[in-house]
Amino acid sequence: MSTSRRSFLARSSALALGSAALPWSLPARAAGQYPDKAVRLFVPYPPGAATDNLGRLAAQTYSEAYGQPFVVENRGGGGTTIGTRALAASDPDGYSIGMVDSAFTINPGLLGDKLPYDTLKDFKPISLMVTAPFVMVTHPSVKAKDLAAFIALAKAEPGRFTFGSAGIGSAPHLAGEQLRQHAGIDILHIPYRGGGTVFTDLLGGQLHFAFGTVPTLLEHIKSGALNAIAVTSAERVGQLPDVPTFREAGLPGVDTSPLFGLIAPAGTPDEIVAKLSSTIAEAILHGSLNARLAGMGFQPVGSTPEAFAKRIADDVAKWTQVIKQGGITPE
Structure with missing residues (x-):
């Protein structure tokens, strides 16, 4: 084989190996550099609502951790569907994330086919921040x-x-x-x-x-x-130590504890979701947010994406059944 032929094959092999490695190396590299510009955080309520307050705490936490602005964008209306739909339509590049609460898991059973997105398919959970019994x-x-x-x-x-x-x-x-x-x-x-x-x-x-x-x-x-x-919580609440849970009182089926968490559009790189999740979870479980959230009456959680995904799926199934059995229709 000629020298030029061997040189050509060597260059071709190197390019092929580099191309094969590229899809695996880019996400990790992107997550390492992320974020390098402002990130939008959609809140499907007007300013001042509990979900908005939590969204602003999350935005502040991320801004301080990453040195880039996380800008809250309030998109209220439609029973939270307007802001959540805007998030679903955003580019899945990590530069658009959103806050959700229990309406996110109630709306599939309440609105059915009228819901302008698929709660279980159009988003990637980041972290369940808190619950509020x-x-x-x-x-x-x-x-x-x-x-x-x-x-x-x-x-x-x-x-x-x-x-x-x-x-x-x-x-x-x-x-x-x-x-x-x-x-x-x-x-x-x-x-x-x-x-x-x-x-x-x-x-x-x-x-x-x-x-x-x-x-x-x-x-x-x-x-x-x-x-x-x-x-309604699984355990008694610290501020009301003498008040039993519904389970203790003999009615375990009453377990409504509203959730508040962060999600991203489907397709957002797993590495970016993992980075966002670990940052907010660390602040909630071990950082300054823990005492602050507890003082506001929330139960801090700071879950993994997988645990939040399970909670969302479980709640969608539960509320769909409650709504169907109760014959509840939207106003």
Whole structure:
């Protein structure tokens, strides 16, 4: 074989090896350099909502960790579908991520084919940041101090007891629906436009009970204005150590604990998702965010992408069944 022929084959082999290695080396290199410009963080709510506040904490954490701006972009409306659809349509390059809450897992069962994206296929979970357990509270006029007594009263007077929520298909509504289905009681749901008025009417005695987050209701519980019946978390809540879980009270099927987490468009490189996940998880589990989130009434989680993906799939299946069994349709 001639020298020129051997030289040509050697160069060809080197190019072939380099080309074969390229798809494997580029993502790792990209993740190492990521981010090298601003990143958008979509929040499907207007400024000031709990999901927005958590999104801004995540953006601040990432900006400080990477030295690049993470810019919150509020896209409210459509029951969170407008902002989430915008994220799904974004380039999957790591420069668009988003915050989601329980509406993300409720909407598939509530909206069905009208949902403008596929919750399980169009996104890559990054991390479940926190959960926010509900506490069931009653007005003092309800002569029941525990769950068993409340269920007995509701069975004795079907259709009498009312509860309110921020709207049809909201997480507090579905918590009440879980109670109705698992306890076998006839209770009346009254949907409001927003959660604030619910508790005003509950305190005034226009409603009999409601579900809300512990920070929202803690002051009213401690003052005796409302009675705490049970919490929806798997374990008791630190701020209410004497209030049992629904499982302890004999009704484990009531387990609504709203989730808040980060996702990216499907197709985002795994290496970038892993980097984003480990950074936020470290801050939540071991960094400055841990005490801050707990002080806000959240239960810090900081999950892996895989654990968050499982939670999303489990919740979609659960809420779809609750909605179907309850015959719930959107407003």
